[in-house]
Amino acid sequence: MTETSFNPSSLSTGAATGYGEPVTDCATCVVRNRAICASLDAEELALLGRLGRRQRVKAGHTLLWEGDDALVVANVLEGVLKLVVASADGREQIVGVVFPSDFIGRPFGKESPYSVTAMTDAEVCIFNRKSFDDFASAHPDLQHKLLRRTLDELDRARHWMMLLGRKSAEEKVASFLLEMSERLSGQGCNSGARSGFELPFGRQQIADILGLTIETTSRQLTRMRAEGLLDLPSRREIVINDRAAMEALAG
Amino acid sequence: MTETSFNPSSLSTGAATGYGEPVTDCATCVVRNRAICASLDAEELALLGRLGRRQRVKAGHTLLWEGDDALVVANVLEGVLKLVVASADGREQIVGVVFPSDFIGRPFGKESPYSVTAMTDAEVCIFNRKSFDDFASAHPDLQHKLLRRTLDELDRARHWMMLLGRKSAEEKVASFLLEMSERLSGQGCNSGARSGFELPFGRQQIADILGLTIETTSRQLTRMRAEGLLDLPSRREIVINDRAAMEALAG
DNA sequence: CGCTGCTTTGATTCGTATCAATAGCAGTGG
DNA sequence: CCACTGCTATTGATACGAATCAAAGCAGCG
Numbered sequence: 001m002t003e004t005s006f007n008p009s010s011l012s013t014g015a016a017t018g019y020g021e022p023v024t025d026c027a028t029c030v031v032r033n034r035a036i037c038a039s040l041d042a043e044e045l046a047l048l049g050r051l052g053r054r055q056r057v058k059a060g061h062t063l064l065w066e067g068d069d070a071l072v073v074a075n076v077l078e079g080v081l082k083l084v085v086a087s088a089d090g091r092e093q094i095v096g097v098v099f100p101s102d103f104i105g106r107p108f109g110k111e112s113p114y115s116v117t118a119m120t121d122a123e124v125c126i127f128n129r130k131s132f133d134d135f136a137s138a139h140p141d142l143q144h145k146l147l148r149r150t151l152d153e154l155d156r157a158r159h160w161m162m163l164l165g166r167k168s169a170e171e172k173v174a175s176f177l178l179e180m181s182e183r184l185s186g187q188g189c190n191s192g193a194r195s196g197f198e199l200p201f202g203r204q205q206i207a208d209i210l211g212l213t214i215e216t217t218s219r220q221l222t223r224m225r226a227e228g229l230l231d232l233p234s235r236r237e238i239v240i241n242d243r244a245a246m247e248a249l250a251g
Numbered sequence: 252m253t254e255t256s257f258n259p260s261s262l263s264t265g266a267a268t269g270y271g272e273p274v275t276d277c278a279t280c281v282v283r284n285r286a287i288c289a290s291l292d293a294e295e296l297a298l299l300g301r302l303g304r305r306q307r308v309k310a311g312h313t314l315l316w317e318g319d320d321a322l323v324v325a326n327v328l329e330g331v332l333k334l335v336v337a338s339a340d341g342r343e344q345i346v347g348v349v350f351p352s353d354f355i356g357r358p359f360g361k362e363s364p365y366s367v368t369a370m371t372d373a374e375v376c377i378f379n380r381k382s383f384d385d386f387a388s389a390h391p392d393l394q395h396k397l398l399r400r401t402l403d404e405l406d407r408a409r410h411w412m413m414l415l416g417r418k419s420a421e422e423k424v425a426s427f428l429l430e431m432s433e434r435l436s437g438q439g440c441n442s443g444a445r446s447g448f449e450l451p452f453g454r455q456q457i458a459d460i461l462g463l464t465i466e467t468t469s470r471q472l473t474r475m476r477a478e479g480l481l482d483l484p485s486r487r488e489i490v491i492n493d494r495a496a497m498e499a500l501a502g
Numbered sequence: 503c504g505c506t507g508c509t510t511t512g513a514t515t516c517g518t519a520t521c522a523a524t525a526g527c528a529g530t531g532g
Numbered sequence: 533c534c535a536c537t538g539c540t541a542t543t544g545a546t547a548c549g550a551a552t553c554a555a556a557g558c559a560g561c562g
Contacts, residue, residue: 085413087502093416095409106406108399113406140391147398148359154401155357155364157408158346162336164415165344165462169550203509211416216550218510235509235559251338420518454541464519469542486527486541 020053020126029125034101035075036149039141048127048135048142055126057081057118063126064105070112073105073132079122080200083114084208094209095157099183103149107133119201164211167251172210173220174249177230181240196231196239271304271377280376285352286326287400290392299378299386299393306377308332308369314377315356321363324356324383330373331451334365335459345460346408350434354400358384370452415462418502423461424471425500428481432491447482447490 026037026049037045054077057063064070066086076098083096083104095114098104104116107129127135136143163175184197199206207217224230229246231239240246277288277300288296305328308314315321317337327349334347334355346365349355355367358380378386387394414426435448450457458468475481480497482490491497 083409085409087413087417089502091417093413095412106402108402109406114409137395140394143391143394143398144388147394147401150398150401150405151357151359154405154408155360157405157412158334158336158365161346161408161412161415162338162344164412166338166342213551214509215511215552219550222510251340465541466520466543467518470518473542 020055023049023052023054023125025049030077031075031101035125036103036142036145037075039145040139044139044142051131051135052125052127055124057122057124059118059121062115062117063124064112064114064116066112066115068112070106070109070129072126073103073107073129074124074126076100076102076104077123077125079118079120081116081118081122081124082201082205082208083116085114092208093211094205095160096153097209103146105129107136107146119205169210169212169216169220170249171251172212173206173217173224174246175251176206176210177238177240178243178246178250181238194239194241195243196233196237199236199238202235271306274300274303274305274376276300281328282326282352286376287354287393287396288326290396291390295390295393302382302386303376303378306375308373308375310369310372313366313368314375315363315365315367317363317366319363321357321360322380323377324354324358324380325375325377327351327353327355328374328376330369330371332367332369332373332375333452333456333459334367336365343459344462345456346411347404348460354397356380358387358397370456420461420463420467420471421500422502423463424457424468424475425497426502427457427461428489428491429494429497429501432489445490445492446494447484447488450487450489453486 026032026045027042029035029037032038037048040048055074057079059079063074063081064072066084078100081098081104082094083098084092085095086092097119098116104124106112136146163172167175180199181195181197184199185195203217203221204214206212207214210217221230221232225232229240229242229249231241233239277283277296278293280286280288283289288299291299306325308330310330314325314332315323317335329351332349332355333345334349335343336346337343348370349367355375357363387397414423418426431450432446432448435450436446454468454472455465457463458465461468472481472483476483480491480493480500482492484490
């Protein structure tokens with residue numbers, strides 16, 4: 001465990017100071033049109049902007065700890081973060097992976113039900129939770145966006161439950177590769193059967209997502225490569241050669 | 252498969268007729284203060300009531316099919332229903348269990364991501380989804396309630412992912428019994444270490460919740476009985492003798 | 503060049519699924 | 533009241549998949 005804590009020491013309600021950089025211009029934000037902020041008009045955006053701070057999070061650092069007071073919520077601007085639930089004896093299960101424009105944190109709740117840790121260097125637009133809760137309560141459109149997003153997340157989580165409870169190691173890895181291929185190769189075109197992408201994390205993390213060990217995960221990938229289903233040009237690169245066959249394996 | 256479909260054949264937008272009974276008096280509804288309707292005042296309640304119909308669902312009948320158009324949403328008045336995701340080859344994973352006052356269905360979404368099937372005879376207050384979506388969009392307080400509920404469901408689902416991905420059969424069964432004990436023995440007092448309750452479903456369903464087979468589930472229960480942890484007075488009754496020990500097993 | 507951490511590969515064990523048979527219970531009708 | 537039927541649950545024997553334990557390979561970096 002080399003992970004270290006992000007400590008929002010001088011966090012205060014309202015205009016938070018002492019950490020991060022003030023948000024200067026939401027209008028030019030990279031996720032302006034994809035994040036929940038897309039529901040706001042210029043005036044509202046300026047108001048919310050005053051509550052937020054841009055915050056860099058280095059890979060491996062933890063923004064929220066499972067069980068601790070959920071002091072902050074945030075939008076992801078850049079990088080990839082994981083949501084982790086751990087058991088008393090140290091087993092870990094990744095219960096969510098968030099990308100730019102995704103929302104993190106637990107609004108309207110006291111304790112964070114999971115840890116949030118950066119898997120790559122990341123940048124987030126962070127809010128004091130109470131301030132955000134108040135703002136959201138006063139802005140139905142924002143709340144509507146948040147509701148839709150939460151419903152989508154719930155669907156995704158439930159679909160993942162099927163994978164965790166009922167699929168074999170081979171099916172798990174195949175499903176994982178297909179989902180990552182879709183989420184990582186951008187909203188762009190996935191025309192051909194071949195598709196390559198770079199995973200933002202290593203084998204152990206794949207295992208923690210799939211409920212497997214690192215050895216089993218590695219073996220499955222090696223076997224798929226041997227069968228010509230995929231190439232592994234480098235540790236974190238994956239090229240799916242035969243999408244249809246991969247879909248068949250995913251069950 | 253003896254499950255049969257509930258077919259809302261003459262479903263129309265607005266005041267739906269031709270199925271169920273019209274809602275006569277929301278004010279005296281058994282779940283009036285616990286369901287999302289609790290956010291509404293008398294006038295709003297009357298409006299929503301006009302959109303709803305009381306509908307009985309017999310045990311084993313399916314209200315919504317995975318992948319089909321999600322035509323309806325509903326509040327549970329009585330009984331217990333399950334949310335099921337199935338794979339092409341017939342494996343099933345129960346991804347949620349809903350009780351009276353819980354909300355079911357997928358607002359703001361076209362396809363239902365899972366099937367909803369009654370585990371016991373049940374009664375629901377059912378709405379045409381589109382009408383409900385419109386009503387919700389116009390009533391921020393209702394939407395707020397729905398958001399909180401969805402966030403809670405998401406937390407529960409993610410917690411369950413840890414169980415499915417990382418826990419042993421013994422830990423799964425122990426966790427399950429503790430959770431059911433809490434959700435079934437009502438909001439009442441759970442004073443003593445001993446607690447008994449009646450499950451609304453059989454062994455196969457427990458297995459489908461835990462991602463196990465019926466045999467493994469049965470063996471774990473028998474073993475726990477042999478060790479004095481619990482009693483099994485009848486097929487569906489469970490008495491936990493030593494709650495602390497059970498919590499230790501749950502991991 | 504030789505660390506250091508991550509990944510792959512191999513040998514073995516263990517837990518759970520699978521296959522198969524029996525037991526128990528609920529409902530039905532003689 | 534009891535025999536019969538169908539369904540659910542339990543119990544047993546065995547097989548298989550993934551975990552575990554152990555070692556070697558490989559890449560990045562001072």
